[in-house]
Amino acid sequence: MGKAAAPAHVLVFPWPIQGHLNAMLHLAVALAGAGVHVTFLHTDYNLRRLGAAAAAVASPWLRFMSVPDGLPDDHPRTVADLGEIGRSIRTAGRAAYRALLASLQLMPVDAAGGGFPPVTTVVADALLPFATDVAEEFGVPALAFRTASACSFLAYMSVPRLVELGELPFPPGGDLDEPVRGVPGMEGFLRRRDLPSPCRHHGANNDTAALLGRLVNAALHSSKARALILNTATSLEAPALAHIAPRMRDVFAVGPLHAMSPAPAVATSLWREDDGCMAWLDGQADRSVVYVSLGSLTVISLEQFTEFLSGLVAAGYPFLWVLRPDMVMASQSTTNLHEAVMAAGKNSKARVAEWAPQRDVLRHRAVGCFLTHAGWNSTLEAAVEGVPTVCWPFFADQQINSRFVGGVWRTGLDMKDVCDAAVVERMVREAMESGEIRGSAQAVARQLRRDIAEGGSSAMELERLVAFIRELVMPIQHAESEL
The missing domain is CATH 3.40.50.2000 (Glycogen Phosphorylase B;)
Structure with missing residues (x-):
C-alpha cells in the first residue's frame, strides 16, 4: 500500500465585513465537520471585536488567526469607508497575509500550532483576488468563494458585454425600467434598475466607475482559481450557474450553507x-x-x-x-x-x-x-x-x-x-x-x-468539494517527495 495521504488544511480568508464573514464561517464549519483542518483568517480588528464569541465555534479542527487591515483601531469602518478598507487590505493586509501563509507552510504537524498541518489549500473571498495569486505563488492551490448570488456574479461577468452592446453606461436621465440585453438567461425580465448598483452610475462618477471595474475584474479573475464556490442551490439559480460554469475551472453550488452547517450566531455577528x-x-x-x-x-x-x-x-x-x-x-x-x-x-x-x-x-x-x-x-x-x-x-x-x-x-x-x-x-x-x-x-x-438533505444537490456538492480539497493535497505531497 502507498503512503497515507497528508491531512488537508484550508486557510479561509474572507472580506472583513459582516455578510462575508457570515457565509464563509458557515463554510469553515462545514469543512471542519468533514474532518478538514481549517484556519479562519479574520482581521485583527474584527477578531478583537468578536472577543470570546469566536471561541464558540473553535474546535480541534477549526481555529482563528488574524492579520492587520492597515487601519487605525478608531477608524469607523462604515459603508462609506469600503473603498478605503479595500485599498488598505490590498496593501497592508496583503503583506501580512503573505507573511502568515509563508509561516504556516513551514509549521510541522506537531508544532505549537495545535497539531495543524501545513496549509494545503486557500479558500479566498473572490473580492480578494490577490489572496488566490499569493497562494498559487507559494504552490498552494486556491479556490475563490463569492458570497453573493450566482445571478449577481453573472451580471458582473457580463459587464464587458453590456458595454460592447451599448447597454452601459446608461444615458443621462435614461429610463431605468428599460430592458437590458447581454446578461445571459435574463433578457426577458432584467431592467436597468435591476443591475448591481455600480452599473447604474457607471460613467457619471469616477469613484463608482472604479468600484465597478474592481468588481468586474474580481469576477473575471475567479476563472484563474482552481474552482469557484457559491453559496446557492441549483434549484434557485440553475440558469445562472449554467452560464457561469463554462467560464470557470469548476463550480460548487453548496448552499444555503447556514442551513447545512450553521456556525453559532454569536460567532458570525460583529453586533451584539x-x-x-x-x-x-x-x-x-x-x-x-x-x-x-x-x-x-x-x-x-x-x-x-x-x-x-x-x-x-x-x-x-x-x-x-x-x-x-x-x-x-x-x-x-x-x-x-x-x-x-x-x-x-x-x-x-x-x-x-x-x-x-x-x-x-x-x-x-x-x-x-x-x-x-x-x-x-x-x-x-x-x-x-x-x-x-x-x-x-x-x-x-x-x-x-x-x-x-x-x-x-x-x-x-x-x-x-x-x-x-x-x-x-x-x-x-x-x-x-x-x-x-x-x-x-x-x-x-x-x-x-430537499437540496441540503442527504442525497440532495447541495449536500452532494459539498461532499464533492471536500473530496476536491483532499485531492489537491496529493500534488503538493508529490512535489515535496521529489525535493
Missing part, C-alpha cells in the same frame, strides 16, 4: 444580538409580525426612516425593527429614534433592537413577512424558512436579488427605488396577506430543504 426580542415574539400571534432589518451596512436618511415608520404603522401589524446605532444619517440619538418607533407603534405593537438573532427570528412562528435589504444571506435565510419578503435593496448585488425575489421566484415583492409610506403600507399588507406569495415562498423552502 438582542435576545429579548425573542420573548417579545413569543407573545405575538402566529404570522402576525413584520420583521424589518436592512442589514449591517445600509444607511438611510431621517426622511426615509419617517416614511418606513409611517408605512409600518399604517399597515396595522406588530413589527420588530432592527435599527443599528449608525443606520440613520443626521439623526438624533438612537434612543430618540427607538422612542419614536415605540410611540408610533403604541408600545405593544412595536419592538426595536439594535441587532437581532435573525435566523431565530425568521423561523419563529409569529413572523409573517420580512422587510429586507435583499442581501444574499438575508435572502437565503428567508427562503429557507418560507417567509415572504418585501425587498428594499441598498447597493451592490441587492438590486438583482430583489428582482429575482419579486419577478422570478415570486416569493416576495420588489420595492426598490421607492421609499414612500403608502407604498410601504401596501406592500407589507400584500406580503402578509397574499396566499400566492406565501405559497411560492413555502414551495421554495421545501425544495431547499
Whole structure:
C-alpha cells in the first residue's frame, strides 16, 4: 500500500465585513465537520471585536488567526469607508497575509500550532483576488468563494458585454425600467434598475466607475482559481450557474450553507444580538409580525426612516425593527429614534433592537413577512424558512436579488427605488396577506430543504468539494517527495 495521504488544511480568508464573514464561517464549519483542518483568517480588528464569541465555534479542527487591515483601531469602518478598507487590505493586509501563509507552510504537524498541518489549500473571498495569486505563488492551490448570488456574479461577468452592446453606461436621465440585453438567461425580465448598483452610475462618477471595474475584474479573475464556490442551490439559480460554469475551472453550488452547517450566531455577528426580542415574539400571534432589518451596512436618511415608520404603522401589524446605532444619517440619538418607533407603534405593537438573532427570528412562528435589504444571506435565510419578503435593496448585488425575489421566484415583492409610506403600507399588507406569495415562498423552502438533505444537490456538492480539497493535497505531497 502507498503512503497515507497528508491531512488537508484550508486557510479561509474572507472580506472583513459582516455578510462575508457570515457565509464563509458557515463554510469553515462545514469543512471542519468533514474532518478538514481549517484556519479562519479574520482581521485583527474584527477578531478583537468578536472577543470570546469566536471561541464558540473553535474546535480541534477549526481555529482563528488574524492579520492587520492597515487601519487605525478608531477608524469607523462604515459603508462609506469600503473603498478605503479595500485599498488598505490590498496593501497592508496583503503583506501580512503573505507573511502568515509563508509561516504556516513551514509549521510541522506537531508544532505549537495545535497539531495543524501545513496549509494545503486557500479558500479566498473572490473580492480578494490577490489572496488566490499569493497562494498559487507559494504552490498552494486556491479556490475563490463569492458570497453573493450566482445571478449577481453573472451580471458582473457580463459587464464587458453590456458595454460592447451599448447597454452601459446608461444615458443621462435614461429610463431605468428599460430592458437590458447581454446578461445571459435574463433578457426577458432584467431592467436597468435591476443591475448591481455600480452599473447604474457607471460613467457619471469616477469613484463608482472604479468600484465597478474592481468588481468586474474580481469576477473575471475567479476563472484563474482552481474552482469557484457559491453559496446557492441549483434549484434557485440553475440558469445562472449554467452560464457561469463554462467560464470557470469548476463550480460548487453548496448552499444555503447556514442551513447545512450553521456556525453559532454569536460567532458570525460583529453586533451584539438582542435576545429579548425573542420573548417579545413569543407573545405575538402566529404570522402576525413584520420583521424589518436592512442589514449591517445600509444607511438611510431621517426622511426615509419617517416614511418606513409611517408605512409600518399604517399597515396595522406588530413589527420588530432592527435599527443599528449608525443606520440613520443626521439623526438624533438612537434612543430618540427607538422612542419614536415605540410611540408610533403604541408600545405593544412595536419592538426595536439594535441587532437581532435573525435566523431565530425568521423561523419563529409569529413572523409573517420580512422587510429586507435583499442581501444574499438575508435572502437565503428567508427562503429557507418560507417567509415572504418585501425587498428594499441598498447597493451592490441587492438590486438583482430583489428582482429575482419579486419577478422570478415570486416569493416576495420588489420595492426598490421607492421609499414612500403608502407604498410601504401596501406592500407589507400584500406580503402578509397574499396566499400566492406565501405559497411560492413555502414551495421554495421545501425544495431547499430537499437540496441540503442527504442525497440532495447541495449536500452532494459539498461532499464533492471536500473530496476536491483532499485531492489537491496529493500534488503538493508529490512535489515535496521529489525535493
